[in-house]
Amino acid sequence: xxxxxxxxxxxxxxxxxxxxxxxxxxxxxxxxxxxxxxxxxxxxxxxxxxxxxxxxxxxxxxxxxxxxxxxxxxxxxxxxxxxxxxxxxxxxxxxxxxxxxxxxxxxxxxxxxxxxxxxxxxxxxxxxxxxxxxxxxxxxxxxxxxxxxxxxxxxxxxxxxxxxxxxxxxxxxxxxxxxxxxxxxxxxxxxxxxxxxxxxxxxxxxxxxxxxxxxxxxxxxxxxxxxxxxxxxxxxxxxxxxxxxxxxxxxxxxxxxxxxxxxxxxxxxxxxxxxxxxxxxxxxxxxxxxxxxxxxxxxxxxxxxxxxxxxxxxxxxxxxxxxxxxxxxxxxxxxxxxxxxxxxxxxxxxxxxxxxxxxxxxxxxxxxxxxxxxxxxxxxxxxxxxxxxxxxxxxxxxxxxxxxxxxxxxxxxxxxxxxxxxxxxxxxxxxxxxxxxxxxxxxxxxxxxxxxxxxxxxxxxxxxxxxxxxxxxxxxxxxxxxxxxxxxxxxxxxxxxxxxxxxxxxxxxxxxxxxxxxxxxxxxxxxxxxxxxxxxxxxxxxxxxxxxx
Amino acid sequence: xxxxxxxxxxxxxxxxxxxxxxxxxxxxxxxxxxxxxxxxxxxxxxxxxxxxxxxxxxxxxxxxxxxxxxxxxxxxxxxxxxxxxxxxxxx
Numbered sequence: 001x002x003x004x005x006x007x008x009x010x011x012x013x014x015x016x017x018x019x020x021x022x023x024x025x026x027x028x029x030x031x032x033x034x035x036x037x038x039x040x041x042x043x044x045x046x047x048x049x050x051x052x053x054x055x056x057x058x059x060x061x062x063x064x065x066x067x068x069x070x071x072x073x074x075x076x077x078x079x080x081x082x083x084x085x086x087x088x089x090x091x092x093x094x095x096x097x098x099x100x101x102x103x104x105x106x107x108x109x110x111x112x113x114x115x116x117x118x119x120x121x122x123x124x125x126x127x128x129x130x131x132x133x134x135x136x137x138x139x140x141x142x143x144x145x146x147x148x149x150x151x152x153x154x155x156x157x158x159x160x161x162x163x164x165x166x167x168x169x170x171x172x173x174x175x176x177x178x179x180x181x182x183x184x185x186x187x188x189x190x191x192x193x194x195x196x197x198x199x200x201x202x203x204x205x206x207x208x209x210x211x212x213x214x215x216x217x218x219x220x221x222x223x224x225x226x227x228x229x230x231x232x233x234x235x236x237x238x239x240x241x242x243x244x245x246x247x248x249x250x251x252x253x254x255x256x257x258x259x260x261x262x263x264x265x266x267x268x269x270x271x272x273x274x275x276x277x278x279x280x281x282x283x284x285x286x287x288x289x290x291x292x293x294x295x296x297x298x299x300x301x302x303x304x305x306x307x308x309x310x311x312x313x314x315x316x317x318x319x320x321x322x323x324x325x326x327x328x329x330x331x332x333x334x335x336x337x338x339x340x341x342x343x344x345x346x347x348x349x350x351x352x353x354x355x356x357x358x359x360x361x362x363x364x365x366x367x368x369x370x371x372x373x374x375x376x377x378x379x380x381x382x383x384x385x386x387x388x389x390x391x392x393x394x395x396x397x398x399x400x401x402x403x404x405x406x407x408x409x410x411x412x413x414x415x416x417x418x419x420x421x422x423x424x425x426x427x428x429x430x431x432x433x434x435x436x437x438x439x440x441x442x443x444x445x446x447x448x449x450x451x452x453x454x455x456x457x458x459x460x461x462x463x464x465x466x467x468x469x470x471x472x473x474x475x476x477x478x479x480x481x482x483x484x485x486x487x488x489x490x491x492x493x494x495x496x497x498x499x500x501x502x503x504x505x506x507x508x509x510x511x512x513x514x515x516x517x518x519x520x521x522x523x524x525x526x527x528x529x530x531x532x533x534x535x536x537x538x539x540x541x542x543x544x545x546x547x548x549x
Numbered sequence: 550x551x552x553x554x555x556x557x558x559x560x561x562x563x564x565x566x567x568x569x570x571x572x573x574x575x576x577x578x579x580x581x582x583x584x585x586x587x588x589x590x591x592x593x594x595x596x597x598x599x600x601x602x603x604x605x606x607x608x609x610x611x612x613x614x615x616x617x618x619x620x621x622x623x624x625x626x627x628x629x630x631x632x633x634x635x636x637x638x639x640x
Contacts, residue, residue, distance in 0.1 A: 220608030
């Protein structure tokens with residue numbers, strides 16, 4: 001009952017109110033001369049320094065869903081859930097090498113989205129459209145999942161109701177407020193709120209990892225309790241260590257997720273908003289602080305085992321909702337007011353990435369669909385306006401997903417999202433290094449990778465479901481005589497690459513038209529203060545070509 | 550095609566003041582030091598290193614403390630490469 005959680009609800013609401021006010025005030029923070037420009041609304045003026053970028057990108061990549069779902073996975077499956085740690089270690093050197101080039105070329109040409117880059121690099125509106133649509137489709141369920149994070153908290157506080165509307169009302173209100181200040185302040189809102197979110201999370205986790213082991217008899221006992229639970233369970237693939245069958249899955253999932261993470265439009269938005277190359281490079285050294293945090297958060301799953309937490313029932317009868325274990329652990333072990341702070345950390349933690357993701361999706365729509373196909377001569381002010389409205393539509397869509405559909409649908413889509421966003425790797429990431437691939441070959445490779453990825457995901461069964469049961473594909477379905485599994489995304493992107501490479505050779509031999517590369521080698525190293533960059537309002541993506549010639 | 554290669558050639562050849570003023574803001578990133586970054590990409594993905602229980606440190610099985618320790622590997626490598634490839638004159 002919610003009355004038992006009154007203190008928690010009050011603390012939660014006060015902190016939520018505080019960040020809402022900050023969200024609206026953010027429009028005046030580092031105030032631009034002219035907010036009616038996509039660079040201002042959608043990229044915060046492309047002028048964020050080291051600290052802001054650290055909080056923004058950290059708040060962006062480590063979402064509320066991560067904080068809830070990773071410990072839930074540890075709780076349910078053990079060691080396999082720890083993939084989040086190597087995954088978030090591997091991603092930073094990759095960004096350091098690859099996305100820095102995207103920053104430079106985008107800075108030079110005024111690109112706002114990865115699809116902008118692909119459009120100019122490969123001279124192919126079709127490929128750009130595919131990249132944009134992939135980005136939007138992959139991002140939408142991710143936004144919806146942030147709501148799952150908030151709902152896990154609300155459920156634990158007893159804020160539920162009988163009817164669909166009553167149960168979802170708090171989420172709808174929260175997202176309406178979020179939508180309003182994102183509309184007004186753009187990327188500045190999540191950037192400012194990220195300070196509060198991350199500070200709260202750091203405090204909560206530091207307290208949790210010092211105080212909880214002390215209460216639960218020490219780390220050794222916590223790991224032993226987890227071990228005992230997995231020994232007793234009939235599932236052969238759980239345990240506190242990996243076994244011979246899931247190591248390949250663990251490694252490919254960690255690597256594939258790292259590749260997918262920096263291809264997600266919201267990560268790219270965070271990176272493009274930084275002021276210069278050094279800000280990004282310094283951040284790639286400093287952001288792993290969040291990985292340490294994530295590793296410790298993951299272990300909350302084992303603490304919940306040691307503390308004997310029983311997850312709340314799920315949406316369908318007889319099922320359990322493992323996502324509630326972290327909120328329940330806090331409720332059980334912390335004084336009420338501190339549990340309230342912890343819940344606020346998760347709740348606000350959902351707002352920052354949701355805002356950035358909706359901005360990223362809106363930018364993709366505006367630049368690569370609206371401007372490309374609907375209104376070619378759109379002014380920067382019109383672009384900003386379309387983006388603002390699209391960000392509203394995207395959030396309404398995310399709420400509708402959660403209210404009207406089974407949340408499981410969003411979880412499935414997010415699983416698919418990681419696989420499909422990987423299919424933009426040849427065009428976006430490799431495109432930053434080479435234009436060797438033919439544009440048509442990239443399109444066909446994308447189709448092949450997408451088709452195979454979908455088929456493989458469909459084939460994956462879990463104990464409770466026949467299809468879309470996870471991303472671990474059993475290799476025996478390919479005819480190999482082995483119980484090993486592999487991450488779907490890696491296989492799909494390898495096939496995508498192979499198809500693109502073969503077809504490129506064919507098209508080269510046939511001398512098919514390759515289009516014109518709008519970038520030059522030097523663009524990939526451009527930095528802040530480059531005199532070839534046309535400043536501010538007069539810029540659009542194409543004009544950057546001219547000053548050089 | 551050929552006409553499009555022109556700007557790049559022109560820019561390199563032209564003895565205009567612009568060529569000298571643009572040079573300092575161009576990062577030189579073709580450093581061999583960048584290869585070091587493959588260490589924190591490859592090492593955390595080899596389960597043979599970390600997939601075991603002993604030795605335990607503060608009660609953490611090796612699987613957990615060693616994977617958390619790779620974070621330090623990642624931080625130190627990126628920091629090192631950043632310092633080694635930083636533009637001159639900024640130190």
